[in-house]
Amino acid sequence: MPHQLEVEPVDPSWRQEIARRFGRLSTTTARRAPLYAAMSAHFADRPELTDPLQAAPITQRQPVLLLAAIHHLLIADQTDPLVAWFPNLQVDPRPTTDPALHTALADFIGRRSDEITEITARRTTQTNEVGRCSLLLPAMALIAAEVDAPLAHLDVGASGGLNLLLDRFSYRYRPSPGATAEFPETQLGEATALQLTCQITGAMPPPTALPSIATRCGIDRSPIDVTDPAEARWLEACVWPDQRDRFERLVAAIELAHEHPPELVAGDAVASTVPALERMVVRGHPVVTNTWVLNYFTAEARQTYVSELDRFGTDHDLSWVYAESPAQTPDLDHGVPTDQHVTEITLVRWRGGQRRVDHLATCHPHGYWIDWR
Numbered sequence: 172m173p174h175q176l177e178v179e180p181v182d183p184s185w186r187q188e189i190a191r192r193f194g195r196l197s198t199t200t201a202r203r204a205p206l207y208a209a210m211s212a213h214f215a216d217r218p219e220l221t222d223p224l225q226a227a228p229i230t231q232r233q234p235v236l237l238l239a240a241i242h243h244l245l246i247a248d249q250t251d252p253l254v255a256w257f258p259n260l261q262v263d264p265r266p267t268t269d270p271a272l273h274t275a276l277a278d279f280i281g282r283r284s285d286e287i288t289e290i291t292a293r294r295t296t297q298t299n300e301v302g303r304c305s306l307l308l309p310a311m312a313l314i315a316a317e318v319d320a321p322l323a324h325l326d327v328g329a330s331g332g333l334n335l336l337l338d339r340f341s342y343r344y345r346p347s348p349g350a351t352a353e354f355p356e357t358q359l360g361e362a363t364a365l366q367l368t369c370q371i372t373g374a375m376p377p378p379t380a381l382p383s384i385a386t387r388c389g390i391d392r393s394p395i396d397v398t399d400p401a402e403a404r405w406l407e408a409c410v411w412p413d414q415r416d417r418f419e420r421l422v423a424a425i426e427l428a429h430e431h432p433p434e435l436v437a438g439d440a441v442a443s444t445v446p447a448l449e450r451m452v453v454r455g456h457p458v459v460t461n462t463w464v465l466n467y468f469t470a471e472a473r474q475t476y477v478s479e480l481d482r483f484g485t486d487h488d489l490s491w492v493y494a495e496s497p498a499q500t501p502d503l504d505h506g507v508p509t510d511q512h513v514t515e516i517t518l519v520r521w522r523g524g525q526r527r528v529d530h531l532a533t534c535h536p537h538g539y540w541i542d543w544r
């Protein structure tokens with residue numbers, strides 16, 4: 172007998188609240204995610220359809236969890252009529268203005284509500300954004316050239332560890348249109364590999380070689396085994412279907428991870444980083460990376476984490492690259508005021524016990540552009 176989930180009776184004020192949240196999502200995503208905007212508008216009009224979300228713990232009852240649960244089921248069963256509207260699963264998707272979308276969505280919820288309930292009860296949304304490798308690569312290449320040694324790459328908050336494969340992707344760095352080109356378009360890596368494209372403004376030329384990486388490891392408090400099909404599908408489901416390029420590069424990176432499974436350690440960053448560095452330092456120059464991770468720490472945990480890196484850097488040469496939000500990590504050293512909603516790339520080096528900080532660039536959070544200082 173399948174286990175029957177107990178879902179609380181639906182509180183009418185909850186339906187009002189979730190209708191409000193879906194209404195807001197519909198407005199804020201109308202331009203960049205038309206499908207999710209249209210689905211959200213329908214949920215705002217008919218909040219009773221969102222009842223499966225009630226199975227989630229109260230802090231997780233967010234519209235995106237319900238949307239990801241639906242997406243998860245559709246990735247697994249692409250014969251469902253609702254797939255016709257999904258731009259990442261359909262070559263020629265039906266327009267989101269087609270009123271039949273509403274009927275298809277309501278039918279889907281009616282047929283699959285037990286499965287949706289089961290997913291929302293036990294999953295939380297997750298990200299592993301491979302596009303961020305475009306942000307890490309220039310700093311990693313700079314470090315490799317400077318230390319003239321292979322690197323030992325430790326990605327902390329690695330999620331599925333896909334960004335540990337950064338030297339297996341290919342890169343196209345292009346001057347931004349309209350900017351006075353200070354360098355030619357640069358292509359790196361095998362032409363057949365998954366390609367990431369990034370526009371650059373500012374003085375720093377793109378790297379000319381991929382760094383040599385001797386060893387690599389990821390730490391995450393909830394690592395995702397991307398070689399497990401159900402886990403990989405959930406990661407894919409958390410990408411918005413309107414963002415077809417993000418979805419496609421994630422699928423391609425997961426495929427690559429089957430050939431080169433990243434080593435992942437389950438643990439908290441504060442306690443696990445120095446022990447991992449101590450293991451890795453014998454293999455190459457240690458480089459710690461963080462991308463959109465430190466905002467999940469408390470301010471106190473962030474300070475302890477930085478102190479741990481300082482402690483290791485006192486006795487060993489070490490490099491640390493972080494691409495983080497100054498607004499969400501205001502106590503970290505950033506090159507812009509913390510009221511700016513941007514992503515900043517910072518490089519910290521410890522050489523012979525001396526610490527030096529360089530604010531390298533402002534960038535797109537998913538790696539579409541970099542603006543060098």
Ligand SMILES: C[S@@+](CC[C@H](N)C(=O)[O-])C[C@H]1O[C@@H](n2cnc3c(N)ncnc32)[C@H](O)[C@@H]1O
Pocket residue numbers: 298299300301303327328329330331334390391392393394438439440441461462463464467468
């Ligand atoms: C938004 S995801 C970013 C994942 C990846 N760095 C990327 O850019 O695609 C944040 C990740 O940080 C992990 N995380 C948050 N706090 C952590 C901690 N204290 N120790 C280890 N991992 C943590 C989460 O489990 C999650 O996988």
